[in-house]
Amino acid sequence: MTRSTTRSTSGQVSPQAPRVRRTKSRPAKKEVTLDTQLEKRLHAAVCHYGNNYELGKLAGVPADVLSRFTRKERNLRLDTAGRLAKVLGLTLTDEV
Numbered sequence: 001m002t003r004s005t006t007r008s009t010s011g012q013v014s015p016q017a018p019r020v021r022r023t024k025s026r027p028a029k030k031e032v033t034l035d036t037q038l039e040k041r042l043h044a045a046v047c048h049y050g051n052n053y054e055l056g057k058l059a060g061v062p063a064d065v066l067s068r069f070t071r072k073e074r075n076l077r078l079d080t081a082g083r084l085a086k087v088l089g090l091t092l093t094d095e096v
Helices: 036-049 052-059 063-070 078-088
Strands: 005-007 013-015
Touching (some): 036 052, 036 063, 036 078, 052 078
């Protein structure tokens, strides 16, 4: 690998500093998590369904995500919860 060099006005050769490639940092995606009460109800419905593979296939959610959710190792994103709620026949209502 060769390094580029520059000549100064005095004729001396000096190595040029290596170029640093700068990239724009992307902001982290904000994850929307579920409210505790909604999470508990959805958790109960998913556990009651029983078969994570079948439920995941119907909802378009990986079975391992459902498995970790039922073991309370992770939360679900709102869009995932919406897909599960649709398959499970659940709806969101505003209680006053």
